[in-house]
Amino acid sequence: MDRRVFNSSVLAGSLAGLLLPGAQAEQAPRSLGKPVIGLLVYPGMILLDLTGPLTVFNIMQADVRLIAASMTPVATDVGIAVAPTHSFDAAPAELDVLFVPGGLKGTVDGMNDARTLDFVASRGELARFVTSVCTGSLLLGAAGLLKGFNATSHWYVRDLLPLMGAKMVADRVVTDRNRVTAGGVTAGIDFGLALAAKLTGEDNAKRIQLLIEYDPQPPFAAGSPERAGADSANAVLTQRGPLIRQAEQAARAAGQRLGVP
Structure with missing residues:
Protein backbone atom coordinates (compact mmCIF):
# COMPACT_ATOMS: atom_id res chain seq x y z
CA MET A 1 0.00 0.00 0.00
CA ASP A 2 1.22 3.50 -0.80
CA ARG A 3 2.21 4.97 2.57
CA ARG A 4 0.86 8.32 1.43
CA VAL A 5 -2.65 6.85 1.18
CA PHE A 6 -4.63 6.96 4.42
CA ASN A 7 -7.39 4.50 5.29
CA SER A 8 -9.45 4.31 8.47
CA SER A 9 -8.39 0.68 9.01
CA VAL A 10 -4.83 1.86 9.61
CA LEU A 11 -5.98 4.25 12.32
CA ALA A 12 -8.21 1.61 13.87
CA GLY A 13 -5.29 -0.77 14.22
CA SER A 14 -3.01 1.87 15.73
CA LEU A 15 -5.61 2.64 18.41
CA ALA A 16 -6.35 -0.94 19.39
CA GLY A 17 -4.43 -0.52 22.64
CA LEU A 18 -6.42 2.57 23.61
CA LEU A 19 -9.87 0.99 23.77
CA LEU A 20 -11.89 1.23 26.94
CA PRO A 21 -11.56 -1.57 29.52
CA GLY A 22 -13.29 -4.71 28.33
CA ALA A 23 -13.46 -3.55 24.71
CA GLN A 24 -11.77 -5.42 21.89
CA ALA A 25 -10.37 -4.18 18.62
CA GLU A 26 -13.01 -4.43 15.93
CA GLN A 27 -12.33 -6.78 13.05
CA ALA A 28 -13.78 -6.53 9.56
CA PRO A 29 -16.56 -7.05 8.79
CA ARG A 30 -17.84 -4.80 11.55
CA SER A 31 -20.52 -6.24 13.79
CA LEU A 32 -24.10 -5.05 13.84
CA GLY A 33 -25.42 -2.63 16.43
CA LYS A 34 -22.64 -0.06 16.17
CA PRO A 35 -23.41 3.46 14.94
CA VAL A 36 -22.82 3.78 11.21
CA ILE A 37 -20.93 7.01 10.53
CA GLY A 38 -20.53 8.17 6.95
CA LEU A 39 -17.65 10.61 6.50
CA LEU A 40 -17.63 12.50 3.22
CA VAL A 41 -14.16 12.73 1.68
CA TYR A 42 -13.49 15.09 -1.21
CA PRO A 43 -10.49 16.66 -2.98
CA GLY A 44 -8.88 19.53 -1.11
CA MET A 45 -10.37 18.73 2.28
CA ILE A 46 -8.31 19.39 5.41
CA LEU A 47 -7.00 16.07 6.68
CA LEU A 48 -7.14 17.11 10.33
CA ASP A 49 -10.85 17.94 9.94
CA LEU A 50 -11.30 14.24 9.18
CA THR A 51 -8.76 12.55 11.44
CA GLY A 52 -9.62 14.46 14.61
CA PRO A 53 -13.20 13.16 14.78
CA LEU A 54 -12.19 9.85 13.17
CA THR A 55 -9.79 9.16 16.03
CA VAL A 56 -12.69 9.49 18.47
CA PHE A 57 -15.04 7.42 16.29
CA ASN A 58 -12.54 4.57 16.02
CA ILE A 59 -11.93 4.43 19.76
CA MET A 60 -15.68 4.16 20.32
CA GLN A 61 -15.66 1.43 17.63
CA ALA A 62 -18.20 3.00 15.33
CA ASP A 63 -18.87 1.50 11.91
CA VAL A 64 -16.96 4.07 9.86
CA ARG A 65 -17.52 4.57 6.13
CA LEU A 66 -15.24 6.91 4.15
CA ILE A 67 -17.45 7.99 1.26
CA ALA A 68 -16.34 9.71 -1.95
CA ALA A 69 -17.71 10.28 -5.42
CA SER A 70 -15.59 7.35 -6.65
CA MET A 71 -13.12 4.85 -5.21
CA THR A 72 -10.12 6.87 -6.39
CA PRO A 73 -7.89 8.02 -3.47
CA VAL A 74 -8.74 11.58 -2.52
CA ALA A 75 -6.02 14.24 -2.25
CA THR A 76 -6.01 16.35 0.92
CA ASP A 77 -4.42 19.64 1.94
CA VAL A 78 -1.21 18.02 3.24
CA GLY A 79 -0.56 15.73 0.28
CA ILE A 80 -1.74 12.54 2.00
CA ALA A 81 -4.48 10.83 0.03
CA VAL A 82 -7.47 9.19 1.69
CA ALA A 83 -8.66 5.84 0.34
CA PRO A 84 -12.48 5.73 0.30
CA THR A 85 -14.27 2.64 1.55
CA HIS A 86 -17.46 3.43 -0.38
CA SER A 87 -18.49 5.41 -3.43
CA PHE A 88 -21.61 7.58 -3.50
CA ASP A 89 -23.43 4.80 -5.33
CA ALA A 90 -22.44 2.11 -2.80
CA ALA A 91 -22.90 4.13 0.39
CA PRO A 92 -25.69 3.13 2.79
CA ALA A 93 -28.94 5.00 2.23
CA GLU A 94 -29.43 5.43 5.98
CA LEU A 95 -26.62 6.56 8.27
CA ASP A 96 -26.63 7.18 11.98
CA VAL A 97 -24.28 10.11 11.34
CA LEU A 98 -23.48 12.06 8.20
CA PHE A 99 -20.23 13.99 8.66
CA VAL A 100 -18.73 16.60 6.32
CA PRO A 101 -15.20 17.96 6.91
CA GLY A 102 -13.94 21.28 5.61
CA GLY A 103 -11.27 22.71 3.33
CA VAL A 108 -16.62 25.58 -2.72
CA ASP A 109 -16.17 22.98 -5.46
CA GLY A 110 -18.64 20.72 -3.64
CA MET A 111 -21.15 23.55 -3.24
CA ASN A 112 -21.08 23.94 -7.01
CA ASP A 113 -21.30 20.22 -7.80
CA ALA A 114 -24.83 18.88 -8.24
CA ARG A 115 -23.87 15.24 -7.63
CA THR A 116 -22.16 16.03 -4.32
CA LEU A 117 -25.09 18.17 -3.18
CA ASP A 118 -27.60 15.48 -4.15
CA PHE A 119 -25.66 12.87 -2.19
CA VAL A 120 -25.32 15.04 0.92
CA ALA A 121 -28.99 16.04 0.79
CA SER A 122 -30.26 12.48 0.33
CA ARG A 123 -28.16 11.02 3.16
CA GLY A 124 -28.78 14.00 5.42
CA GLU A 125 -32.55 13.69 5.12
CA LEU A 126 -32.42 10.20 6.65
CA ALA A 127 -29.46 10.49 9.03
CA ARG A 128 -29.94 10.47 12.78
CA PHE A 129 -27.33 13.24 13.08
CA VAL A 130 -26.18 15.69 10.40
CA THR A 131 -22.76 17.07 11.27
CA SER A 132 -19.73 19.02 10.08
CA VAL A 133 -16.43 20.57 11.04
CA CYS A 134 -14.96 23.79 9.67
CA THR A 135 -16.27 24.87 6.25
CA GLY A 136 -18.12 21.57 5.89
CA SER A 137 -21.20 23.36 7.23
CA LEU A 138 -21.27 25.47 4.06
CA LEU A 139 -21.71 22.27 2.09
CA LEU A 140 -24.52 21.19 4.42
CA GLY A 141 -26.10 24.59 3.96
CA ALA A 142 -25.85 24.43 0.17
CA ALA A 143 -27.56 21.02 0.30
CA GLY A 144 -30.48 22.60 2.17
CA LEU A 145 -29.78 20.83 5.46
CA LEU A 146 -29.30 23.87 7.70
CA LYS A 147 -32.40 25.95 6.89
CA GLY A 148 -33.91 27.01 10.21
CA PHE A 149 -31.04 25.56 12.27
CA ASN A 150 -28.38 27.19 14.42
CA ALA A 151 -24.94 26.41 13.03
CA THR A 152 -21.31 27.48 12.96
CA SER A 153 -18.31 27.19 10.67
CA HIS A 154 -14.72 28.40 10.36
CA TRP A 155 -14.66 31.96 11.68
CA TYR A 156 -13.82 33.53 8.34
CA VAL A 157 -16.89 32.13 6.56
CA ARG A 158 -19.45 31.57 9.30
CA ASP A 159 -21.19 34.85 8.38
CA LEU A 160 -22.18 33.17 5.09
CA LEU A 161 -24.43 30.62 6.78
CA PRO A 162 -27.51 32.91 6.94
CA LEU A 163 -27.37 33.22 3.14
CA MET A 164 -28.50 29.58 3.10
CA GLY A 165 -31.14 29.89 5.79
CA ALA A 166 -29.13 29.02 8.90
CA LYS A 167 -28.73 31.11 12.03
CA MET A 168 -25.03 31.68 12.69
CA VAL A 169 -23.80 31.06 16.23
CA ALA A 170 -20.17 31.91 16.97
CA ASP A 171 -19.45 28.94 19.24
CA ARG A 172 -16.86 26.19 18.90
CA VAL A 173 -19.51 23.44 18.73
CA VAL A 174 -23.17 24.19 18.04
CA THR A 175 -25.93 21.63 18.56
CA ASP A 176 -29.47 22.30 17.35
CA ARG A 177 -31.72 19.25 17.47
CA ASN A 178 -29.93 16.67 15.30
CA ARG A 179 -27.54 19.14 13.67
CA VAL A 180 -24.05 19.35 15.19
CA THR A 181 -21.58 21.74 13.58
CA ALA A 182 -18.14 22.86 14.72
CA GLY A 183 -15.67 25.65 14.03
CA GLY A 184 -12.39 25.41 12.19
CA VAL A 185 -10.01 22.45 11.99
CA THR A 186 -9.00 21.70 15.60
CA ALA A 187 -12.62 22.04 16.73
CA GLY A 188 -13.06 18.61 15.15
CA ILE A 189 -11.82 16.94 18.33
CA ASP A 190 -14.30 18.92 20.45
CA PHE A 191 -17.01 17.93 17.99
CA GLY A 192 -16.00 14.27 18.04
CA LEU A 193 -16.16 14.12 21.83
CA ALA A 194 -19.51 15.96 21.92
CA LEU A 195 -20.96 13.48 19.43
CA ALA A 196 -19.45 10.53 21.29
CA ALA A 197 -21.31 11.70 24.40
CA LYS A 198 -24.58 11.66 22.45
CA LEU A 199 -23.92 8.23 20.96
CA ILE A 212 -6.23 10.87 23.64
CA GLU A 213 -4.96 13.29 26.32
CA TYR A 214 -7.02 16.13 24.94
CA ASP A 215 -6.15 18.94 27.35
CA PRO A 216 -5.41 21.95 25.11
CA GLN A 217 -2.85 24.43 26.36
CA PRO A 218 -1.87 26.36 23.22
CA PRO A 219 1.38 28.33 23.28
CA PHE A 220 -0.37 31.51 22.17
CA ALA A 221 -3.72 33.14 22.89
CA ALA A 222 -4.34 33.54 19.17
CA GLY A 223 -6.83 30.83 18.24
CA SER A 224 -9.74 33.15 17.48
CA PRO A 225 -9.95 36.51 15.72
CA GLU A 226 -10.95 38.15 18.99
CA ARG A 227 -7.87 36.85 20.80
CA ALA A 228 -5.47 37.19 17.90
CA GLY A 229 -6.38 40.83 17.29
CA ALA A 230 -7.39 42.85 14.27
CA ASP A 231 -3.99 42.86 12.55
CA SER A 232 -3.70 39.07 12.49
CA ALA A 233 -7.36 38.57 11.56
CA ASN A 234 -7.12 41.03 8.68
CA ALA A 235 -3.94 39.36 7.41
CA VAL A 236 -5.73 36.00 7.28
CA LEU A 237 -8.77 37.54 5.59
CA THR A 238 -6.54 39.15 2.97
CA GLN A 239 -4.72 35.89 2.31
CA ARG A 240 -7.92 33.87 2.02
CA GLY A 241 -9.93 36.65 0.39
CA PRO A 242 -10.29 35.17 -3.12
CA LEU A 243 -11.57 31.84 -1.79
CA ILE A 244 -13.88 33.55 0.70
CA ARG A 245 -15.41 35.54 -2.15
CA GLN A 246 -15.91 32.33 -4.14
CA ALA A 247 -17.60 30.79 -1.10
CA GLU A 248 -19.89 33.80 -0.82
CA GLN A 249 -20.88 33.49 -4.48
CA ALA A 250 -21.63 29.78 -4.01
CA ALA A 251 -23.61 30.47 -0.83
Whole structure:
Protein backbone atom coordinates (compact mmCIF):
# COMPACT_ATOMS: atom_id res chain seq x y z
CA MET A 1 0.00 0.00 0.00
CA ASP A 2 1.22 3.50 -0.80
CA ARG A 3 2.21 4.97 2.57
CA ARG A 4 0.86 8.32 1.43
CA VAL A 5 -2.65 6.85 1.18
CA PHE A 6 -4.63 6.96 4.42
CA ASN A 7 -7.39 4.50 5.29
CA SER A 8 -9.45 4.31 8.47
CA SER A 9 -8.39 0.68 9.01
CA VAL A 10 -4.83 1.86 9.61
CA LEU A 11 -5.98 4.25 12.32
CA ALA A 12 -8.21 1.61 13.87
CA GLY A 13 -5.29 -0.77 14.22
CA SER A 14 -3.01 1.87 15.73
CA LEU A 15 -5.61 2.64 18.41
CA ALA A 16 -6.35 -0.94 19.39
CA GLY A 17 -4.43 -0.52 22.64
CA LEU A 18 -6.42 2.57 23.61
CA LEU A 19 -9.87 0.99 23.77
CA LEU A 20 -11.89 1.23 26.94
CA PRO A 21 -11.56 -1.57 29.52
CA GLY A 22 -13.29 -4.71 28.33
CA ALA A 23 -13.46 -3.55 24.71
CA GLN A 24 -11.77 -5.42 21.89
CA ALA A 25 -10.37 -4.18 18.62
CA GLU A 26 -13.01 -4.43 15.93
CA GLN A 27 -12.33 -6.78 13.05
CA ALA A 28 -13.78 -6.53 9.56
CA PRO A 29 -16.56 -7.05 8.79
CA ARG A 30 -17.84 -4.80 11.55
CA SER A 31 -20.52 -6.24 13.79
CA LEU A 32 -24.10 -5.05 13.84
CA GLY A 33 -25.42 -2.63 16.43
CA LYS A 34 -22.64 -0.06 16.17
CA PRO A 35 -23.41 3.46 14.94
CA VAL A 36 -22.82 3.78 11.21
CA ILE A 37 -20.93 7.01 10.53
CA GLY A 38 -20.53 8.17 6.95
CA LEU A 39 -17.65 10.61 6.50
CA LEU A 40 -17.63 12.50 3.22
CA VAL A 41 -14.16 12.73 1.68
CA TYR A 42 -13.49 15.09 -1.21
CA PRO A 43 -10.49 16.66 -2.98
CA GLY A 44 -8.88 19.53 -1.11
CA MET A 45 -10.37 18.73 2.28
CA ILE A 46 -8.31 19.39 5.41
CA LEU A 47 -7.00 16.07 6.68
CA LEU A 48 -7.14 17.11 10.33
CA ASP A 49 -10.85 17.94 9.94
CA LEU A 50 -11.30 14.24 9.18
CA THR A 51 -8.76 12.55 11.44
CA GLY A 52 -9.62 14.46 14.61
CA PRO A 53 -13.20 13.16 14.78
CA LEU A 54 -12.19 9.85 13.17
CA THR A 55 -9.79 9.16 16.03
CA VAL A 56 -12.69 9.49 18.47
CA PHE A 57 -15.04 7.42 16.29
CA ASN A 58 -12.54 4.57 16.02
CA ILE A 59 -11.93 4.43 19.76
CA MET A 60 -15.68 4.16 20.32
CA GLN A 61 -15.66 1.43 17.63
CA ALA A 62 -18.20 3.00 15.33
CA ASP A 63 -18.87 1.50 11.91
CA VAL A 64 -16.96 4.07 9.86
CA ARG A 65 -17.52 4.57 6.13
CA LEU A 66 -15.24 6.91 4.15
CA ILE A 67 -17.45 7.99 1.26
CA ALA A 68 -16.34 9.71 -1.95
CA ALA A 69 -17.71 10.28 -5.42
CA SER A 70 -15.59 7.35 -6.65
CA MET A 71 -13.12 4.85 -5.21
CA THR A 72 -10.12 6.87 -6.39
CA PRO A 73 -7.89 8.02 -3.47
CA VAL A 74 -8.74 11.58 -2.52
CA ALA A 75 -6.02 14.24 -2.25
CA THR A 76 -6.01 16.35 0.92
CA ASP A 77 -4.42 19.64 1.94
CA VAL A 78 -1.21 18.02 3.24
CA GLY A 79 -0.56 15.73 0.28
CA ILE A 80 -1.74 12.54 2.00
CA ALA A 81 -4.48 10.83 0.03
CA VAL A 82 -7.47 9.19 1.69
CA ALA A 83 -8.66 5.84 0.34
CA PRO A 84 -12.48 5.73 0.30
CA THR A 85 -14.27 2.64 1.55
CA HIS A 86 -17.46 3.43 -0.38
CA SER A 87 -18.49 5.41 -3.43
CA PHE A 88 -21.61 7.58 -3.50
CA ASP A 89 -23.43 4.80 -5.33
CA ALA A 90 -22.44 2.11 -2.80
CA ALA A 91 -22.90 4.13 0.39
CA PRO A 92 -25.69 3.13 2.79
CA ALA A 93 -28.94 5.00 2.23
CA GLU A 94 -29.43 5.43 5.98
CA LEU A 95 -26.62 6.56 8.27
CA ASP A 96 -26.63 7.18 11.98
CA VAL A 97 -24.28 10.11 11.34
CA LEU A 98 -23.48 12.06 8.20
CA PHE A 99 -20.23 13.99 8.66
CA VAL A 100 -18.73 16.60 6.32
CA PRO A 101 -15.20 17.96 6.91
CA GLY A 102 -13.94 21.28 5.61
CA GLY A 103 -11.27 22.71 3.33
CA LEU A 104 -12.40 25.92 1.66
CA LYS A 105 -11.38 25.26 -1.95
CA GLY A 106 -12.82 21.74 -1.91
CA THR A 107 -15.92 22.94 -0.07
CA VAL A 108 -16.62 25.58 -2.72
CA ASP A 109 -16.17 22.98 -5.46
CA GLY A 110 -18.64 20.72 -3.64
CA MET A 111 -21.15 23.55 -3.24
CA ASN A 112 -21.08 23.94 -7.01
CA ASP A 113 -21.30 20.22 -7.80
CA ALA A 114 -24.83 18.88 -8.24
CA ARG A 115 -23.87 15.24 -7.63
CA THR A 116 -22.16 16.03 -4.32
CA LEU A 117 -25.09 18.17 -3.18
CA ASP A 118 -27.60 15.48 -4.15
CA PHE A 119 -25.66 12.87 -2.19
CA VAL A 120 -25.32 15.04 0.92
CA ALA A 121 -28.99 16.04 0.79
CA SER A 122 -30.26 12.48 0.33
CA ARG A 123 -28.16 11.02 3.16
CA GLY A 124 -28.78 14.00 5.42
CA GLU A 125 -32.55 13.69 5.12
CA LEU A 126 -32.42 10.20 6.65
CA ALA A 127 -29.46 10.49 9.03
CA ARG A 128 -29.94 10.47 12.78
CA PHE A 129 -27.33 13.24 13.08
CA VAL A 130 -26.18 15.69 10.40
CA THR A 131 -22.76 17.07 11.27
CA SER A 132 -19.73 19.02 10.08
CA VAL A 133 -16.43 20.57 11.04
CA CYS A 134 -14.96 23.79 9.67
CA THR A 135 -16.27 24.87 6.25
CA GLY A 136 -18.12 21.57 5.89
CA SER A 137 -21.20 23.36 7.23
CA LEU A 138 -21.27 25.47 4.06
CA LEU A 139 -21.71 22.27 2.09
CA LEU A 140 -24.52 21.19 4.42
CA GLY A 141 -26.10 24.59 3.96
CA ALA A 142 -25.85 24.43 0.17
CA ALA A 143 -27.56 21.02 0.30
CA GLY A 144 -30.48 22.60 2.17
CA LEU A 145 -29.78 20.83 5.46
CA LEU A 146 -29.30 23.87 7.70
CA LYS A 147 -32.40 25.95 6.89
CA GLY A 148 -33.91 27.01 10.21
CA PHE A 149 -31.04 25.56 12.27
CA ASN A 150 -28.38 27.19 14.42
CA ALA A 151 -24.94 26.41 13.03
CA THR A 152 -21.31 27.48 12.96
CA SER A 153 -18.31 27.19 10.67
CA HIS A 154 -14.72 28.40 10.36
CA TRP A 155 -14.66 31.96 11.68
CA TYR A 156 -13.82 33.53 8.34
CA VAL A 157 -16.89 32.13 6.56
CA ARG A 158 -19.45 31.57 9.30
CA ASP A 159 -21.19 34.85 8.38
CA LEU A 160 -22.18 33.17 5.09
CA LEU A 161 -24.43 30.62 6.78
CA PRO A 162 -27.51 32.91 6.94
CA LEU A 163 -27.37 33.22 3.14
CA MET A 164 -28.50 29.58 3.10
CA GLY A 165 -31.14 29.89 5.79
CA ALA A 166 -29.13 29.02 8.90
CA LYS A 167 -28.73 31.11 12.03
CA MET A 168 -25.03 31.68 12.69
CA VAL A 169 -23.80 31.06 16.23
CA ALA A 170 -20.17 31.91 16.97
CA ASP A 171 -19.45 28.94 19.24
CA ARG A 172 -16.86 26.19 18.90
CA VAL A 173 -19.51 23.44 18.73
CA VAL A 174 -23.17 24.19 18.04
CA THR A 175 -25.93 21.63 18.56
CA ASP A 176 -29.47 22.30 17.35
CA ARG A 177 -31.72 19.25 17.47
CA ASN A 178 -29.93 16.67 15.30
CA ARG A 179 -27.54 19.14 13.67
CA VAL A 180 -24.05 19.35 15.19
CA THR A 181 -21.58 21.74 13.58
CA ALA A 182 -18.14 22.86 14.72
CA GLY A 183 -15.67 25.65 14.03
CA GLY A 184 -12.39 25.41 12.19
CA VAL A 185 -10.01 22.45 11.99
CA THR A 186 -9.00 21.70 15.60
CA ALA A 187 -12.62 22.04 16.73
CA GLY A 188 -13.06 18.61 15.15
CA ILE A 189 -11.82 16.94 18.33
CA ASP A 190 -14.30 18.92 20.45
CA PHE A 191 -17.01 17.93 17.99
CA GLY A 192 -16.00 14.27 18.04
CA LEU A 193 -16.16 14.12 21.83
CA ALA A 194 -19.51 15.96 21.92
CA LEU A 195 -20.96 13.48 19.43
CA ALA A 196 -19.45 10.53 21.29
CA ALA A 197 -21.31 11.70 24.40
CA LYS A 198 -24.58 11.66 22.45
CA LEU A 199 -23.92 8.23 20.96
CA THR A 200 -22.23 6.40 23.85
CA GLY A 201 -22.78 8.51 26.97
CA GLU A 202 -20.87 11.32 28.66
CA ASP A 203 -18.78 9.06 30.90
CA ASN A 204 -17.47 7.14 27.90
CA ALA A 205 -16.73 10.38 26.03
CA LYS A 206 -14.75 11.63 29.03
CA ARG A 207 -12.66 8.45 29.05
CA ILE A 208 -11.97 8.86 25.34
CA GLN A 209 -10.85 12.44 26.01
CA LEU A 210 -8.44 11.14 28.62
CA LEU A 211 -7.18 8.37 26.34
CA ILE A 212 -6.23 10.87 23.64
CA GLU A 213 -4.96 13.29 26.32
CA TYR A 214 -7.02 16.13 24.94
CA ASP A 215 -6.15 18.94 27.35
CA PRO A 216 -5.41 21.95 25.11
CA GLN A 217 -2.85 24.43 26.36
CA PRO A 218 -1.87 26.36 23.22
CA PRO A 219 1.38 28.33 23.28
CA PHE A 220 -0.37 31.51 22.17
CA ALA A 221 -3.72 33.14 22.89
CA ALA A 222 -4.34 33.54 19.17
CA GLY A 223 -6.83 30.83 18.24
CA SER A 224 -9.74 33.15 17.48
CA PRO A 225 -9.95 36.51 15.72
CA GLU A 226 -10.95 38.15 18.99
CA ARG A 227 -7.87 36.85 20.80
CA ALA A 228 -5.47 37.19 17.90
CA GLY A 229 -6.38 40.83 17.29
CA ALA A 230 -7.39 42.85 14.27
CA ASP A 231 -3.99 42.86 12.55
CA SER A 232 -3.70 39.07 12.49
CA ALA A 233 -7.36 38.57 11.56
CA ASN A 234 -7.12 41.03 8.68
CA ALA A 235 -3.94 39.36 7.41
CA VAL A 236 -5.73 36.00 7.28
CA LEU A 237 -8.77 37.54 5.59
CA THR A 238 -6.54 39.15 2.97
CA GLN A 239 -4.72 35.89 2.31
CA ARG A 240 -7.92 33.87 2.02
CA GLY A 241 -9.93 36.65 0.39
CA PRO A 242 -10.29 35.17 -3.12
CA LEU A 243 -11.57 31.84 -1.79
CA ILE A 244 -13.88 33.55 0.70
CA ARG A 245 -15.41 35.54 -2.15
CA GLN A 246 -15.91 32.33 -4.14
CA ALA A 247 -17.60 30.79 -1.10
CA GLU A 248 -19.89 33.80 -0.82
CA GLN A 249 -20.88 33.49 -4.48
CA ALA A 250 -21.63 29.78 -4.01
CA ALA A 251 -23.61 30.47 -0.83
CA ARG A 252 -25.69 33.18 -2.52
CA ALA A 253 -26.42 30.88 -5.45
CA ALA A 254 -27.42 28.10 -3.06
CA GLY A 255 -29.66 30.44 -1.09
CA GLN A 256 -31.40 31.54 -4.26
CA ARG A 257 -31.89 27.92 -5.29
CA LEU A 258 -33.27 27.09 -1.83
CA GLY A 259 -35.63 30.06 -1.81
CA VAL A 260 -33.93 31.84 1.09
CA PRO A 261 -35.16 35.46 1.16
